[in-house]
Amino acid sequence: AQKVTQAQTEISVVEKEDVTLDCVYETRDTTYYLFWYKQPPSGELVFLIRRNSFDEQNEISGRYSWNFQKSTSSFNFTITASQVVDSAVYFCALEGGGNKLTFGTGTQLKVEL
Amino acid sequence: DAMVIQNPRYQVTQFGKPVTLSCSQTLNHNVMYWYQQKSSQAPKLLFHYYDKDFNNEADTPDNFQSRRPNTSFCFLDIRSPGLGDAAMYLCATSRDLAGPTDTQYFGPGTRLTVL
DSSP states (O other), X not given: OXXXXXOOSEEEEETTOOEEEOOEEEOOOXXXXXXXXXXXXXXXXXXXXXEETTOOOOEEETTEXXXXXXXXXXXXXXXXXXXXXXXXXXXXXXXXXXXXXXXXXXXXXXXXX | OOOEEEEOSEEEEOTTOOEEEEEXXXXXXXXXXXXXXXXXXXXXXXXXXXXXXXXEOTTOOTTEEEEOSSSSEEEEEESSOOGGGOEEEEEEEEXXXXXXXXXXXXXXXXXXXXX
């Protein structure tokens, strides 16, 4: 069975603060993929990143960065210098051998002025 | 721009009155998915089509049906909506079911209200 845990239900930060969203996963598959999606208030799930289980390199894209650590089964997401437009629900997801996405319960990020 | 389009964005129906939600895509992807997302919850997969092959999730109620008349369009039919079916319905597409091209891209969703 696969499981994704996002222990942080809601995080509030002040604009320009850095914030890290945690994601811990469980799977017995040796090949799997990890994803992050952003869901703003409009409702659309916006794809942010995909990472396969054999690639543990961290990735940076502008103000976003991702830290994948197989040893701790974690795939954390950091937003540097947060902005109000970053306010959204962020979902971490896992795709294993069954080729289905298992989503975490999401973290609501609120960035205030 | 290539995209996933859902119509309508908001749908109000009456208890027991059939309703159809629409999804179209210009990505020419092989796979189309329907998810149900209730408030403050993760999306839940209802079913998917790989080309014309339909795959229903084991726990999807019979009340939910789907049609895919061609590559571009997929419909979600709710035969007799109950109050518990009020939710956001998300359509997604992916090029393939597995491998590096199976990333799912989502539409903006249709928020269904049942009165």
